[in-house]
Amino acid sequence: MELEGCLLKAExxxxxxxxxxTVKYADAxxxxxxxxxxxxxxxxxxxxxxxxxxxxxxxxxxxxxxxMMLAVRRKVDLDxxxxxxxxxxxxxxxxxxxxxxxxxxVAEKYLKEKKYPxxxxxxxxxxxxxxxxxxxFEAETxxxxxLQDADTIDKVSAFGITVHLLHCGCMKHMPKEALSKLKERIxxxxxxxxxxxxxxxxxxxxxxGCKYVRTFIERLEREL
Ligand SMILES: [Fe+2]
Ligand SMILES: [Fe+2]
Numbered sequence: 265m266e267l268e269g270c271l272l273k274a275e276x277x278x279x280x281x282x283x284x285x286t287v288k289y290a291d292a293x294x295x296x297x298x299x300x301x302x303x304x305x306x307x308x309x310x311x312x313x314x315x316x317x318x319x320x321x322x323x324x325x326x327x328x329x330x331x332m333m334l335a336v337r338r339k340v341d342l343d344x345x346x347x348x349x350x351x352x353x354x355x356x357x358x359x360x361x362x363x364x365x366x367x368x369x370v371a372e373k374y375l376k377e378k379k380y381p382x383x384x385x386x387x388x389x390x391x392x393x394x395x396x397x398x399x400x401f402e403a404e405t406x407x408x409x410x411l412q413d414a415d416t417i418d419k420v421s422a423f424g425i426t427v428h429l430l431h432c433g434c435m436k437h438m439p440k441e442a443l444s445k446l447k448e449r450i451x452x453x454x455x456x457x458x459x460x461x462x463x464x465x466x467x468x469x470x471x472x473g474c475k476y477v478r479t480f481i482e483r484l485e486r487e488l
Pocket of ligand 2 (some may be wrong): 323327415
């Protein structure tokens with residue numbers, strides 16, 4: 265019982281927020297899940313693992329978790345952040361380059377149907393529209409910046425490397441080819457990711473992630 269108490273105390277506050285929001289917005293998560301099932305490529309392994317709806321849902325939930333981590337000590341609208349995180353990548357299968365803008369339209373329709381207040385809908389829709397793509401540099405509010413940061417954190421990590429290697433495995437690449445693809449795809453983006461972070465905590469996490477990816481590449485290069 266005592267140990268249980270310690271474990272509960274050890275859980276960061278943002279994790280509780282994260283869990284609470286997955287319950288509060290279970291309907292939105294379900295909507296996203298169904299939307300992915302409907303729009304994902306027929307060949308589920310065409311761009312594995314990204315082409316799998318369950319992979320995309322996992323990304324959405326991780327972004328929600330990172331959002332809560334960055335938002336927990338700030339005076340921000342947590343509901344705006346939570347719903348924008350859940351709905352941020354809706355059009356990822358239908359409009360790759362413009363998915364932020366296209367997805368914001370799908371999210372707007374959903375939120376209006378669910379009768380969320382007009383001002384609230386506007387904030388969520390804008391955060392989604394500017395989370396990446398051509399409008400990425402227009403993030404103004406802290407809610408919009410937190411969503412961008414959380415999305416980037418998910419790209420630069422051990423997880424990011426794992427995803428890349430899973431894809432290489434699916435493409436039947438050998439380790440040398442996987443390494444050169446990793447260098448080609450991830451290395452040129454690292455500095456951009458680091459520079460475009462808004463929050464100091466996010467920047468710290470992404471800087472560490474960049475260092476980790478570089479160290480991994482250097483070590484693999486030496487071993488092959
Ligand atoms: Fe996105
Ligand atoms: Fe995303």
